[in-house]
Amino acid sequence: MPSKPPYKDPNESTRVRTVDLLERMTRREKVGQLVGMHVGSFTDTRKRATETTAITDVEVAIRDYYIGSVSPFGTGISKYNQVSVAGRIANRLQRVAMNETRLGIPLLVAVDAIHGHANIERSTVFPQNLGMAATWNPDIVKRAARVTAAEMSATGANQNYSPTADIARDPRWGRTYETYGESTTLVEEFVSAEIRGLQGDDLDDPTAVAATVKHYPASSGPTRGEDTAPIDVSPETLWRVYLPPFERAVSEGVAGVMPAYNAIGNQPAHSSKYYLDEVLRKQLKFGGVVCSDWLGIRMLADRHQVAASLRDAVDLATDASLDIASVGGPEHAQLLYDLVEKGTVSEERLDESTYRVLELKFELGLFDDPYVPPKLASETVGSSEHRAVARDAASESVTLLQNRNDVLPLNGEDDVFVTGPNADSIDNLLGGWTVYGVDDSQGQTIYGGLVSASGPEMTVDYETGIVSDVTLQPDEIAERAAAADTAIVVLGEPWYLHEFGPKSITDSSSGFPTRNQLKLPDVQKELLETVCETGTPVVLLVITGRPLVLTDVVDQVSGLLVGFFPGIEGGGAIADILLGRTNPSGRLPISFPRTIGDLPVRHDWLPHPSPIGSQEHLPSYNPLFEFGYGLSYTEFTYKSLEVSDRRVLADDGLSVEVTVTNTGNRSGTETVQLFGQHLQSSVVTPVRELLAFTKIDIAPGETETALFELDSEDLAVVRPDGSRVVESVPFELYVNELSREITIR
Template identity: 50%
Template sequence: MSTDDERPPYRQPALSVAERVSDLLERMTVEEKAGQVVGTWCGFLGGETDLADVKRLIADHHVGVAAPFGWGGARYEQLGEVVEAANELQRHATEETRLGIPLLLNVDAVHGNAYVAGSTVFPNALGAAATWDPDAVEAAADVTATEVRSVGAHQNYSPTCDVARDPRWGRTFETFGESPRLVAELAAAKVRGYQGDGLGDDDAVVATAKHFPAYGEPTRGEDASTVDVSEYTLRNVFLPPFEAAVDAGVESVMPSYSSINGAPAHGSRSYLTDLLRGELGFDGHVVSDWNGVRHLPDDHGTAADRRDAVRQAREAGVDVASVGHTGHVEHLADLVRDGEFDERRLDESVRRVLRLKFELGLFEDPFVDEAAARETVGSDDHRDAARDAARDSMTLLKNDGLLPLDGDEDVFVGGPNADDRVHQLGGWSVANDENVPGETVLEAVRERTSGDVTYEQGTTLDEELDVEAAVEKAAAADVAVLALGEGWYLHEFGPQAQAGTETGEWPTRSELGLSDAQREFARRVHETGTPVVGVLITGRPLAVDWLDANVPAILLAYFPGTEGGGAVAETLFGDNDPSGRLPISVPEDAADLPQRFNYLAHPRPIGDDEHPDSYDPLYEFGHGLSYTTFEYDDLRVDAADRDGGVDLSVTVRNAGDRSGTETVQAFARQETSSRVQPDRKLVGFERVDLDPGEASDVSLSVPADHFGFYRPHGGHVVESGTYHVFVESLSTSFDLD
């Protein structure tokens, strides 16, 4: 065996990472450097590739990054196949190439390691946000990182830091909602969960904050379309979550597909270097979205051709092209040789990638063990965590005394999402029902009632089935549970045919309601006189005004993950008190958009009857019912100064006869400001568990910065003056000097 003295310095673990990176970089050719910062995939999205293709790209073009997981990556779903693929690629990279540099393998595990059969899948981000619980979000990310790392991946393209400003957008389910503060707190929690105490941990992965700098308000709600927002909105709404992620130590950032104010993010030095690195202080690596570089000439029209696009993206600050294949490597190497791109700039990007590989320990051991992975993926502890997260996300929108059920009723269950595991998971998941553990809503209801349970689907997502049979069974039941909503993937670029949501009459961005078939199905069941519970399994806030007006109970389950069916049933039968609170407003109709709680104050015409309030949603941001009642009293400001922040306190009492969890939400408004401010903005929140009759003094320590805003040509400021604070129906004020 070689000793440290006989091995090249980059092979010596005793040396510092910086020393090892420098030694390896000096040994690399321009082509090898270019390959290290270009990635490839193994799968069917955008063209067929297999392991042989990837190994050829490693050998011929030195690619250093690969995505052999998921439908956008591999076709491997069984755990053994996933582990085998990861190890085979690493073996080729480390044993069959000149320098033996291991691969950095990435995955879109945005709510669990959802491309591997039997894995633990948590609620998608919008459902996670409904918990209003950063600790739970961090714990879920920690579980995800452990499962992801166990099968061979090292980088997770998550968290999504986008603030959802148009719920028509198909990727709303990937976000933490419409509040910059809530998104920021939960995005930072995910970063901490993924990266743990450092990349040297065996179960840590590289977190990737996306999609910088703004993505969540695309024109018409069309994915990747232009984002045209003021600098004021960019700074005050879209940047805070990315700032929080950077402060939490995020190692990677992914740009937006969109152009923002006319500048494509992938080609903007202003965004990726001046803003991200210069102002926010980010020092990790920037990785392109799927074909983000290629979009510069093909779609945005800001680059003359693919070669020009590579130059533009690299000069802007892109370090890694997540998908580039041979063309990107060749163009990048040629640009360096021709003197059109400084090799020192290329070296900076390569250093960033190599540093990660060394810190992850890949040069010592890039392989994973299948037996260990089987003990990790989908373990009982992990599934328990997913069940807890799903329980806490359940958001009761309406309840006219029907819920909770007693447990001895005869129950009719119907609807397109009643017995479907795939739609229950939501996007960025396997599309194979056989690979998904956990219960469906139907299966879980059957387990939790002593009465008879009958089932008839009645409708697909958008086509009626045997409605008459469903109506007959519903009429004979004591209660009808209708699991309605949308399909598992709404992203325009995604495999909609597999999701049962092909582009057509529904779903569309022009409306947010249920399909005609589902509305008619719900109406027919309602007409039987059997009380109806509407359970919404969806990734967007659906405008369900008919349900609200006609059925006694509505439960929003979001895309709740593998344990979601059980969590729904536990909530319906009262084993779980619904504690979810809306992270996004639910409009009455898409025509009412935008409907967001933090709209800017503005003049209103005289005549309230003719001109309704600017914010008049079907269900407002922060709404959510419990099976108990909470009373608030004695809102006070205990301290307020710029250095120590603002300390708020309020007394909350459980006035009901059962235990419950309340989320205390504090909003603020500046009385007089140099710029127009939101009508109210969220500044702090806290979950509190209370037994019947129990009261608690809940304290919120709010940094003074949360009351400030970005002022053009003045930076972030907290102005002197009076501030009003609102918690439930209570309000108080304080002054900052």
């Protein structure tokens, strides 16, 4: 009996197996490993159109072109997003790759699992990333990522196009909710936690998946706030603000990187040798797989116009060090093959990318067993244990911004009136990158959650209030609101993707949401005014994917809560907060502007001259609600801020202790946020930057201490070339109203 070739021997090292397989492959087989293929139609998220790419098309491409990566489900455009179907589809395609090709190379099965495996029906859907960031708790993100990985792997998926490492710099951008907020430090910590959760302790763990960090090197500060528009950014800001989360991802061993659709300056990320090769490969030392955003290569010709044809676009992207064309299909495969045949793309360059893809597949254990047990998905996806993690995340994410006259928590004997377009919608609790049209049996809406959680002494009355951008029966709404002890008005944004689409789902006569409008639409404000004019105390609950301008409504209401698309358990979690069963602990990961004209509004703004006096300038940072803000049902008092040494050597670390007392009558969780500022430096630095944070639980009347350990990196100045230098300058630390100046020597 002939012995196994080394690449099929699980006892051999990954390197030995990868080299052996690469040497056996033909040029056509190598090219195939660098090409992916989707199932479904790009034009219809509701799946009503004839599918442009069918499962049988993918099977043919695997046999004929050796396609190495597929996205047959879990993307929002496939008709195979049912939990009972996905695993069978994955196994079916893996069998073609393993049994009907010469070398039997398994497939990467990639999905968009941005906030849970949410493009699969009945999955556990977590708050959107902006909501997860509002928890200020990286551990809950790691737990959520572990759940996501388990549900993905149970359906046969092994690569996730996540985490998102973008820094939210402009709330007009329609993908703000996909980010972990406006602070580089906050984003770094959450990206790190998500990668560790997705990839587990080792990629060959059956429940581990390959994380793919995106959108490198920057996509979240586009011109005009328009999705995929160019990023016009200085080198210093790129290195100080945008790149650190990607550096952190690489240090955590992230498996993949996805470039942005955008051009950085005049260089499209998908074809930039500087960003993909010089910075990512050489400076950041990334040795993993670079996967295109779905249409990123084609857009080099169609939209950026830096390539004369798709053939030229394939050449540019390959030369820049991109590995996988995520949905290139047979057309891309043939073009790349021809480029290698003609010597335009070298065999060496082809081998580099093929090696990286094969290496990842070996690390994932796919060559040894790429299949999933048929019943595993139904047993795993949306399990009660997983939903409990989503409930914890939603509970920690909801943020209390106003509580006049202690309108919250509600009295258990109150008569409550609930209204608003987001009060009884599960889809609008979930937001985009989720199967649309979620069955009501899968979760509770805010209204449903309040009814379920209320006791026999509380009555909960409900009226939709708005249908098709029209206020329904305002006189009846006013009458029912006037009869209540408290009114809960649930407004905000609906489900959307990218540039607030697709229109087949989001189209409305109000034109909301859109990037040129951050105020609530008139019809929502009219509903709120109708309720407020009754004199009944009103709690405004805003469900949204980004900061909205609430300046014109905040004074009308007694209470204000914000949930950034809080997920499948959001209804029940919000009900518990309204009733006081959960003490809110969310804190804003992003600033809320007073007007759209104030943008950009960022806590880490750069100081600047005032030639005719500062009194002639409007404040540089004067948000309605500032970064890090959030209230509790109890009160916290900061007692002291102590440092281990007021004079710090450049190479030494620094210990910081902060004492906090709960001066209220409820147990609560406080987020202690440590900021810093260079009082002098060789380059202009922000007026304050978040250095570190931690959450502490404090019982009534008790005092707890938060300890921070800073190293030289935390005190460094970032120069335009990306270098970090610790300078001998005065430096100030801030926590709440406390501050301490230190000297770096």
